[in-house]
Amino acid sequence: MIQKSTVKLIILLVMATLVVFFTRKVIIEKFPGNYPMITPSLEFKTAFYKDRVEFTLPKATKSGRIIIYAYNIEGGYFGILKPIYNNTVKVYRNDFADFSINIEWNKITDVIFLKQMDRYIKRVNMFDLLELGRSKHLRHGVQACLYPICTKCTDGCKSVLPNGDLPIKMMVMKNGQIMPVFFRGKCPRCGKCFIWCPSEVIKKGKKPWEM
Amino acid sequence: LGIDAQGFISAVNANDPDIYILATNVRMSAKKAYDTDPGIILMLNRKKISVKDALGQSLVQPDTEVVTFKMKAKDAAKVCIDCTACEKICPLHLPLLKIIKDLKKDGKFSEM
Numbered sequence: 001m002i003q004k005s006t007v008k009l010i011i012l013l014v015m016a017t018l019v020v021f022f023t024r025k026v027i028i029e030k031f032p033g034n035y036p037m038i039t040p041s042l043e044f045k046t047a048f049y050k051d052r053v054e055f056t057l058p059k060a061t062k063s064g065r066i067i068i069y070a071y072n073i074e075g076g077y078f079g080i081l082k083p084i085y086n087n088t089v090k091v092y093r094n095d096f097a098d099f100s101i102n103i104e105w106n107k108i109t110d111v112i113f114l115k116q117m118d119r120y121i122k123r124v125n126m127f128d129l130l131e132l133g134r135s136k137h138l139r140h141g142v143q144a145c146l147y148p149i150c151t152k153c154t155d156g157c158k159s160v161l162p163n164g165d166l167p168i169k170m171m172v173m174k175n176g177q178i179m180p181v182f183f184r185g186k187c188p189r190c191g192k193c194f195i196w197c198p199s200e201v202i203k204k205g206k207k208p209w210e211m
Numbered sequence: 212l213g214i215d216a217q218g219f220i221s222a223v224n225a226n227d228p229d230i231y232i233l234a235t236n237v238r239m240s241a242k243k244a245y246d247t248d249p250g251i252i253l254m255l256n257r258k259k260i261s262v263k264d265a266l267g268q269s270l271v272q273p274d275t276e277v278v279t280f281k282m283k284a285k286d287a288a289k290v291c292i293d294c295t296a297c298e299k300i301c302p303l304h305l306p307l308l309k310i311i312k313d314l315k316k317d318g319k320f321s322e323m
């Protein structure tokens with residue numbers, strides 16, 4: 001004989017299963033979209049001249065702008081936002097860095113904007129830094145992601161997941177550039193990151209069942 | 212990019228997308244600046260001069276990269292990368308991104 005309490009438990013379990021089955025789309029697939037996909041770093045060629053440094057890219061970015069970065073001897077990151085013309089970016093002798101980033105153990109600790117409106121709070125010559133980078137083998141190059149000027153991908157995440165633990169984190173790569181890194185498990189697939197990304201560093205990826 | 216968000220509000224208040232607003236850190240070629248608007252004010256050797264005058268006086272060549280100081284609100288909206296920093300920081304929660312998007316679309320303001 002089956003006890004009454006066991007029957008009740010079985011009925012309860014069946015009902016709970018039915019509820020989960022019919023409402024799973026509402027509960028689980030709140031944003032039934034695609035995962036984002038991070039594009040690989042841009043390959044580029046560098047040419048040093050007396051008055052400028054030229055970076056030749058395979059293609060222009062969607063925004064038509066790119067960040068040129070260089071590290072100093074102390075490991076500080078400096079960047080300048082530059083326009084791209086004919087797949088080429090030029091840094092001239094009198095170009096000063098727009099911002100600097102403090103990095104400790106490959107983690108971003110602070111961002112300082114060096115140019116505020118029409119005046120620099122500190123002048124750091126990017127041409128000299130790039131020359132130094134070449135002679136002392138310090139990290140320098142191009143960064144397609146416009147961080148820290150643009151933080152739209154993480155803003156999109158924050159708007160959906162206000163409690164933190166975001167699936168996209170800005171991280172320092174081996175070559176020194178800062179790129180978004182994506183952790184799939186936490187992503188609700190809202191799609192804001194790849195729709196908002198102005199430089200197409202984050203693109204529309206695949207749906208879970210296509211992976 | 213040094214674009215003064217308050218300038219967009221001034222343009223809305225005046226209902227004039229052609230008023231000049233601060234855009235102090237936009238880098239572009241002198242030719243592109245001239246094609247956009249010959250009246251764009253540049254910061255050249257710490258002096259302010261229009262791109263028309265700078266080219267006319269041969270202070271810059273057409274392919275020289277220049278840094279802007281002031282440009283029309285509708286042109287500033289076009290170079291804006293929509294980073295939304297202005298809207299995030301605005302204490303009055305003004306719809307700055309909507310204004311910028313309107314200007315980007317057709318250089319006019321839509322009904323608020």
